[in-house]
Every structure is written in structure tokens, then in C-alpha cells.
Amino acid sequence: MIPQLLHSLPQVLVDGVTLGAVYATVALGYTMVYGILELINFAHGEIFMSGAFIGTAILIGLNSAGWLGHLPKLLVLLLTLAVAMGLTGLLGMGIERVAYRPLRNAPRLIPLISAIGVSFVLQDVVRFIAEWRTGNYIVTGVTLYGAELNLGSLTVKTNTLIVLGAAVLMMAGLDLFVRRTRWGTAMRAVAQDKDTAALMSINVNRVIALTFFMGSALGGATGVLFAQQYGTIDPYIGFILGLKAFTAAVLGGIGNIRGAMFGGFVLGILEMFASAELGPLTGGVLGAEYKDVFAFLILIAVLLFKPEGLFGQAVKEKV
């Protein structure tokens, strides 16, 4: 049992880290918005999904125009990412403007409900558009990097490396932005105390809009990478993934950027480990279907002993 476990462990780790990277970048969107508004933006999973659809639409468009073969792959990927990030960023800003800003002084539960409403609207709008031509909302896109690398017993898709690289770049970029730039400082100030920040001549509305833009752009970019990794998307991918990413954010201490990254990776690896090894380890009593139970048990355990999440206290500043 143990040798078999050790044998498959590298593969489990690679798959887990990939899934974790997706969770982590999506979790950033939750944690940034929560840090600044104390609002759980439940529409964020749908922004991720919209990003996946926008990216896939661009690639399918380029492919049917016949340009895909002529352009360098990396350029196409960067272009797709840039467009998808821009559009989902604007989408996030728009949602904030329409659904959250008018409710900013309402009781906490009210914007939560409007967030759920927005997420239903996005799901069905995307489903409507996706179904328009083919009558089928499950869309299979173009995969740019489909090759597989065989390293001994390990199989890695080239796209996995791209997902990991892009996720790390985005996270490092965000971290730098928040800590080293004027806008980042303004964000941290607003997160700490909106009213005082306003007194210090910070335009709070613009900072919040910027936060939504960045969080949503990250979510959208992850959507594109996700579509590339798994090939097939539908308008409902945002729901489960959003829930898991939110969990990751809570695990790391919601409101804390580094905590969200860490929580994402932990959740991804735990989940992959549980679904691959739970069956063999328990002699088939608990199968892969218990992977979520396993992952959430860990979450409950963490929250029992450290209710503020893993990084909640260690780092004081919140964004």
C-alpha cells in the first residue's frame, strides 16, 4: 500500500498544485473584495466562468478566421489573456457599480443576496449566448498547448506549466502592487478604515472600483487558463469552483492576500490527495467521493483552533 502511495505521490502533487493554483488565483478575488468591503462577492465564481467563455470565444474566433496557425502560440495566449482580463475586470467594476455600491450602507445580508442574484444572471446570460448557435451550452474550445511531457512515471501537460507559471506571476504581481505602489497603499488604507482614508483625500469609490477590477481580472485570467487546461467549459463551472476558492480564502484567513494563495494550494493538494489515495489508504471503505468531506473536515479543524484562518492573525494588514 505504502509503495503504491509513494509511487503515485509525485503525480498527485503535480495535479494538486495545478488545481491549487486555480483555486488560489480565484480565491484572491474573494479575499480582496472581502478585505476592502467585508462583502462576500458570490458573483466572483461567475466572473471566473465569464473569463473562461471570453477566452474560449476569442480562440474559437481566431481559429475559424484561420489566423491561429499563423500567429505564435505565446502571443495568442497573451492576447487572449489580456482581452479576457480587461473585459472581466470591467464586468467586475460594472457589477460593483450596479449591484453593490447602492447597497453599501445597507445591512450586510442585502448585498450578499444581490451578489447571489448577479451570479444567477451571469450564469443564464452566458448560457443563453453559448446556446445561441449550437443549442448546446457545453463548449469545447481550442487547446493551444496540448502536448504531454513524460518524466518517468510522471505525466505533465505543457499547459500545466503555463497555468502554474501564470498563476505565480499574477500572484507575485498583485503582492508587489499592493505593497509597493501608491494605489496599493491606498487600497490597504481603505481596507483598514474607509472613513479615515476618505479624510486623507483618498477617493474611496475609485479604490474600490480598482479592487473589483483587479480581482475580477485575475479571476477572468484564471478562467482562460482553466479552459485551456480542461478543454471543456459550461456556464455552471463557476459555482463549485467559486465555493472551493471561497473556502480556500477562508482557510488562509479571509481578507489576507498571501493567506488566500496558501489556502488555495493547500486545498488543491488535499483534494487531489484525498481523491487519489483515500480509497487505497482506507482499504476501499472511503472512496474518492469523500474527497470534499476530507478537505472540509480539515477546514473545520483549522477554523476550530484558529477561527481567523491560518494567516488571519499573523499578518495584521488586510486588503
Add this chain to the structure above:
Amino acid sequence: MKKHRVLSWVAVTSAVMLLSACGAGGGGGNTASSGGGGGGGGNVIKIATQSPLSGGSATLGEAIKLGAQLAVEDKQEEFKKLGFTLQLVPYDDQADPKKGVANAQMIASDQDILGVVGHLNSGVAIPSSEVYEKYAIPMVSPANTATQVTDRGLKTVNRICARDDFQGPAGAQFAVQTLGAKKIFVIQDKTAYGQGLADAFKDAAQKLGAQIVGYEGITVGEKDFNGVLNNAKAANPDLIYFGGLYAEGGLIVKQAREKGLNIPILGGDGLDSSTMVQIAGADIANTYYTSVAADVTKTDSGKQWADRYQQKFGKPVESYSAYGYDSAQVLLKGIENAIQANGGKKPTREQVRDAVRAIQDFQGIVTKVGFDDKGDNKFANVYVYKFDGQKYPGTQVAAMSKQS
């Protein structure tokens, strides 16, 4: 004339009452003779179809209707010789149980309708057949696979396609006996359909001597199945069975191939979709699925029939066209038998109902039909299809019958 109709109506009703009294008394036997006194009146015989002619599954519903229409037109001459005008009355059940039941009431009120071909959806067939049972209108279903359709033990309900609970065992037969699988890894999607199918498969495969090296569940809606597949790879199986639908099935096939698991992957009719091929792309090769619908063009006579259908309606045959045709044929055969047993007079619905159930050996265009005491077809096969390259549907590679 009016008086005569009223009289005959009274006669029919009294016959109905007499018969139901008979039935309650447990007198099966030759009901045709006991109902001999009633019957008369009118020389029009109608059969109805009930299938969705509008909405999302209209293509399949239309296929059932057109199949039945062809059967009626083929038989019109024969019925004319017997002195009857044969007509088809199509109803649109809109794949909606409420509409199906409302239509069933209308069918019941038209005394010339002696039987129904339908439905497409088991969810519609089940409530509608309660109405048919009440008015003794025999139903022959071309497409309802849910076990509950016949398990309620209604006298009017028959089907010519296989039952859902035969798909798993048939898949197991194919996997173990045809593909020679010894170590099988089973994945299911934790839904009633997927788990039921996978469990039935697992039990049957174990009985046939295969070893189940893993049995895992996945969550509908997720896209990453690498965890389960890592587990599968470690168990080193020579076949993967998947109980679930195409959205997850396609991804499992794709991700399994990416992991280098190039073994056969088998599933149920949940994989029977063109989207399955789109999702899995070129990785679809070596993937099989079972289905209750046969490819009618496999035989020469079936091919001729399909050409005739295409010529007449200008549409290609769908999977259930031939089943619509055969259902109507079986029903008409039952009516013919009932007419003969009734001395050439128009039979009652009860007589037709019992004559349809009594059919034991009817060779249709796509399947042989013989009903057991529940109304299931003893000769219903489950067919195995293989995806050959990136096209849908797959090619039929085997037919699994219950006898073997």
C-alpha cells in the same frame, strides 16, 4: 343512426363493465369470446401516438410519430379487406407529464382509438398510463426504459425496448466476455442513474468472474478528475466502466488518455451524445457505450426500410423511428388478432389489450417482440456501440440479449 350509436355505446359500456368484472374475478383466459356480445358499431379503427412534437426533444418524438405513421399506411390495405378504415391520430405530449395525462383523457374519450404508441419520456409515460389503464387502452412504448414503467404491473402497458436495469449487466457481459476484461475500475457520478448503472454493472461483472479493482465516485459539475484517474492508474485495470453522463464522461476519457490510460472505457446510454465526441476529441477512440436502441441499418431489410422512410418523409431515420414503426406494428397485429377472435367484428379495447399482451413471437423491422406477463419485451436487446474516430453516433459492435 343516432339511436343506433347510442345503443352501441351502451353495448360497449356494458361490455366494459362485464369485462372488468371478469378481470377482477381472475378469469384471464380467452376474454375475446366473453366480450363477443359487445363490439359492433362503426368501422373506423384509430390508433394514437403520444410523443413530444414540439420542444427540445421534438426530433425524437417526431421520429416515433413518423415511424407509426408508416406502419399505419402499410397496414391500411389489410384493414380495408377486413372492413375497417385505419387512421392515425398523433398527439403532442410536449415531454410534459401534465400534457400527456390531458391527452390521455382525450384519447380515452374517443371510442374509436384502440391503442397508443408512446411515449418518449418515462416521466410522461408513467402518469399517462394510469389513465390508459383506467380505460383499458393498450399502450406499446418504443422508448421508455425506466423500470417503473412496467413494474407497476398494469395490464395495458407494454414496451418493445429494453429495461434500464438490463444495461449494466449487458455492459458487463460485453466487457468480460467480448473484450476479455479481467480487472475493471468502476467510476460513477453519485446520481441515481449513474450509481444504479454502475452497481448493476459491478455485480454482473463480478458474477462473470472479473475483478473490480476500484469503485469510486465523482461529483457532477466538476472538471478535474485527475485524482480518481491517478487512483485508477495505480490499480492498473484493463477496462474502465463509467456510470454517468457525457459531460463528465467526455472529460474522464480525455484525462485518462492524457495519463496514458489507453484501455477501453465503457459506459451506458448517458454517453450517447454528440457532445461526448466534441469534449473528448481525438481521445474518444476505444470508447464504448451501451444503448437500448439498435442501429436499424445494420440489416438488409432494415436498410431498405430506412431508405423507404427517408424517401417518404425526406428525413433520415432517428434512433427511435424504427421503434415507433415496430410499436405500431405490434399494436396493429394485436388489433388484427382481436378482430379475428371477435369474428371479424370491431373488438373492444379490453380485447385488444389482451391480444396485444398475448403477442409472443412477432418479428419487427428492428427487434423481435414477445411480451412477458409484465409487458416487457423478452427479446429486447441492449446494443453496444463503439466510437470509431471523431464521429457520432458510434458503430454498433454487439447486441446483448437477455437469454445468454
